[in-house]
Amino acid sequence: MTTGRCRSAADRSSVFAPKWLSPAQVALLLGFGISKVKMKIATGELRSVKDGKYRRILPEWVDEYIRDQIERQEAA
Structure with a gap:
């Protein structure tokens, strides 16, 4: 059951996180x-x-970049 209240900005930001x-x-x-x-x-x-x-840039690509940097550091 909903209360009819509007969501706060913080609630909306978690629902509408940017894809790019x-x-x-x-x-x-x-x-x-x-x-x-x-x-x-x-x-x-x-x-x-x-x-x-x-x-x-997709968030996954940022994660991929970070993983690549960690792998390079570990390989060195």
Whole structure:
């Protein structure tokens, strides 16, 4: 049974999490500058797709990038 109340902004944000991330969001997430994220996209280290004039990155691709970095560190 519902109470008829509207959900708070915090409740809605968990329901409507973004499917794509912008390079700026990824930079914040990883603690990088935007230039470093753009460089990693340009070199292919971080996957992205072009959506019109924007670059978009799936959260899974950020996780993949992190795993690759860990594997490189462990192999060295």
